[in-house]
Amino acid sequence: MDARRKRILYRARHRGMQETDLLLGGFAMARLESLDESLLGPFEALLEEGDNDLLNWISGREAPPQRHDTPLMRLLLDFGGGAREP
Numbered sequence: 001m002d003a004r005r006k007r008i009l010y011r012a013r014h015r016g017m018q019e020t021d022l023l024l025g026g027f028a029m030a031r032l033e034s035l036d037e038s039l040l041g042p043f044e045a046l047l048e049e050g051d052n053d054l055l056n057w058i059s060g061r062e063a064p065p066q067r068h069d070t071p072l073m074r075l076l077l078d079f080g081g082g083a084r085e086p
Helices: 003-013 018-034 037-046 051-059 071-080
Strands: none
Touching: 003 018, 003 037, 018 037, 018 051, 018 071, 037 071, 051 071
């Protein structure tokens, strides 16, 4: 795994809130190595957001803001089981 992916993995697994650690860290452990470059930037941008917002978006409680309504978010929603209308 290259240095960028290792950094993303660390940040995804050490969020501060156990639920987001599990969701983002689990996703990163399962899918990070297979993500292409076009998905890494959006993942890094998500890691800048607050844990409560991330949890609400990934769990499907709230729709993500347009800036995060990306193919990466759809992968996270599928991974985290978030229900979302098309």
